[in-house]
Amino acid sequence: MRFLITLVILLATAIGLAVGARFNPGNVVFFYPPYRIDLSLNLFIVLVVLLFVLVYAIMNAIRSTQQMPQRVAAYRREKREREGNRALRDALKALFEGRFGHAEKAATRAGESPENAGLSALIGARAAHRMSQSARRDLWLSKVQEPSLKTARLMTAIELSTDGHEPESALEAVRELNSSGTRHIHALRLALKANQRGKNWPEVLRLVRLLDKRNALHPALSQRLRELAYEDLLTTQAHDAESIRRVWATIPTEDRVQPYVAVRAAMAFNARGLHDDARMVVEKALSVEWDDRLVRAYGESAAAEGSPALLSQIERCEEWAQKHPTDPELALTLGTLCLRQKLWGKAQRHLEQALYEAADSEIVRQAHLKLAQLHEALNQPEEAASHYRQCALATML
Incomplete structure (x- = not known):
């Protein structure tokens, strides 16, 4: 329909021009002595139009010739960009498929395009890392120079260095990332993993608390990381009496009453002869939550x-x-304390109760050992020998 309307308009225009030219009596005279040229007005108009078209074509050709180098450069640039984008897609596809050698080669081709250089370098770094080529990985990361990709480079460096068991490099990247003010959850998780590998336990505790506030850690993982951190701070590191008290003072109140923290603190205090401090720690923790490990401590x-x-x-x-009449660990502890105080009757009663209630072979072994020591103290060698035999059998089980 549009074609028909256009054709009708062209025909009408042609007819109008033909009719107008037929009834146009005008002339145009060009006089340059001794020459004279007479033209009809219609011919003159046609010649002017043809001259305009010719001049326009010549000017357009000159302009196109002048713009030819820029057009060639733009064509080559667009071609490189198309090839770079294709190579970038190939690199991503190969990386996800696990063909890391192909991914690295494709990343090299993609890096020839300036627009894709940074992202292709990140892909190349991941591919090299998967092939255990740490030197090539670091070389790829050094090529990422764009300010807009700084966070991506640091996040990649932390993740790959942590996965490669290089805590020093990972922690250096973490410090640089922190200086830039990045605090999103994935960055905190990577920093947590890097500090864990680097055994920087105070920072691990800080990051665990931050992630717990955002519900970004599984409770079991959070508890396990806290256990590892407090185990190192309280029992692994060398402390004297005053330094262990200072470390204990830095632990938040809500963590001090957790069984795994209180047990390790009691062990640390006992190792340094601070039994009164150990008892206070355990008593406060037991007032909050009953736990056999605390009773043993x-x-x-x-x-x-x-x-x-x-x-x-x-x-x-x-x-x-x-309150806990059937707790074998408590009966064993009470019997041991009575034995230490030479309350023979009470000691025997509670130790025998521990034997009766116990399902754990270690409690059975300890109870037989304490009963053997009790009978030795009472000069009852036969009973002591019997319990020593039972203790040995429990040890073998």
Whole structure:
């Protein structure tokens, strides 16, 4: 329909021009002595139009000739960009397919395009890392110079260095990332992993708390990381009595009553002869949550024989026994404390109760050992020998 309308308009225009030219009596005279040229007005108009078209064509040809180098350069640039984008897509496809050698080669081709140089270098770094080529990986990362890709480069460096068990490089990238103010969740997770590999446990604890506030860590993983951190801070590192107290003072109150923290703190205090501090730690933790590990640590924190503190411990354990009458660990601890205080009857009763209630072979072994020591102290060699045999059998199980 549009074609028909256009054809009708052209025909009408042609007819109008023909009719107008037929009835146009005008003339145009060019006079240059001694020459004279007479033209009809219609011919003159046609010649002017033809001259205009010719001049326009010549000017357009000159302009096109002048623009030819820029057009050739633009064509070549567009061709390189198309080839670079194709190579970038090939590199990504090969990387996701696990063909890391092809991915690195495609990244090299894609890097010939300036627009794709940074992203292709990141792809090449990941491909080289998967092939365990750390030197080539670092070379690829050094090619990422665009300011807009700084965060991407640092995140990639942290992830790859951590995965490659290079905590020093990972922590250096973490420090640079922190200086740039980046604090999103994935960055915190990578920083956590890097600090864990680098055994920077104070920073691990800080990052775990940050991620816990954002619900970005599984509770089991969070608890395990805290256990590892507190184990290093409290039991692995060398501390004297005052330094271990300073470390304990830096731990948040809500963490101090956690069983795994209190047990390790009690172990650290006991190792340095600070049994009173160990008992206070365990008592506060047990007042919040009952845990057999804490009860065992309480027994290991026993005061000196015949001291008021030891009697106080026995009284505290007897109070707990009223609330937990069938707890074998508590019975074993109470029997051990009574044995230390030479309360033979109470000691025997509680140790035998521990044997009766125990399902753990270690509790059975300890109970037989303590009963053997009790009978030795009472000059009952046959009973002591019997319990020693039972202790040996429990050890073999």
